[in-house]
Amino acid sequence: MADVKYEIVQKLKVLSEGRNGWTKEVNIVKWGNGKPKLDIRLWNHDEDKIGKGVSLDYDEKEFLLDTIDGLDF
16 A cells, blocks of 8 residues: 655644544644645554545545534534
């Protein structure tokens, strides 16, 4: 598998930490040569290994925030 090129542009928040030391984080990440995106993903302590996650562009982020704002739970 080819190396995934990424740059954490801005660290926003650690949501949780697992017993294995990996953290679930919300960051602004630039993947390859693409534009920075809002990213929610698992990271290891050294940030050299990444887990599954989701990256959202501006429109997707706005849609998600509007959707979450209307939830009642």
